[in-house]
Amino acid sequence: MYGVIVCSECRKARGVSLSSKSTQCTHCGAKLDVRTAKIMFKSEDQAAIREAMGIINAAVVGREDEFEAAISKLQEKAAPKDGILEYADEEARIVEAAMKVPDWPDRYLIVARELSRKGSFTREEYQEMVERMKGPFDADEVLDQMLGSGMIFSPKEGHYQVA
Numbered sequence: 001m002y003g004v005i006v007c008s009e010c011r012k013a014r015g016v017s018l019s020s021k022s023t024q025c026t027h028c029g030a031k032l033d034v035r036t037a038k039i040m041f042k043s044e045d046q047a048a049i050r051e052a053m054g055i056i057n058a059a060v061v062g063r064e065d066e067f068e069a070a071i072s073k074l075q076e077k078a079a080p081k082d083g084i085l086e087y088a089d090e091e092a093r094i095v096e097a098a099m100k101v102p103d104w105p106d107r108y109l110i111v112a113r114e115l116s117r118k119g120s121f122t123r124e125e126y127q128e129m130v131e132r133m134k135g136p137f138d139a140d141e142v143l144d145q146m147l148g149s150g151m152i153f154s155p156k157e158g159h160y161q162v163a
């Protein structure tokens with residue numbers, strides 16, 4: 001698996017093999033720790049990695065608004081073909097958005113709402129996000145409560161969506 005990381009010194013994106021421990025920035029020579037670096041994008045496909053690097057380099061020079069759209073377009077384009085591309089930071093982005101509000105009930109709802117953007121979500125997907133937030137309730141409890149109060153509904157067996 002390959003990934004794209006951004007140099008902590010010069011902000012240039014570079015592709016790395018995710019099995020390597022460290023790498024050197026080809027632009028400024030800084031030593032980068034792959035294990036602690038934020039992985040912006042992951043793929044088995046080196047062409048997709050190069051394309052993602054281009055997009056990320058464009059984004060760090062000040063076109064942040066185009067970054068998300070470009071990444072999701074890249075993901076859409078590649079995902080149906082082989083299913084191996086993933087936007088590594090999507091889950092982190094949702095958790096971050098949820099943790100910005102002060103109350104746990106709102107946080108749980110924000111996660112459900114964000115996951116509903118792509119249609120419905122599964123109990124497992126919700127569980128994974130709730131575990132990342134390390135909140136006071138477990139995912140099953142929260143989902144059942146939201147179902148009971150009509151905040152979410154189940155469009156089909158095992159799938160949920162914000163009403």
Ligand SMILES: [Zn+2]
Pocket residue numbers: 007008009010011012025026027028029030
């Ligand atoms: Zn650098």
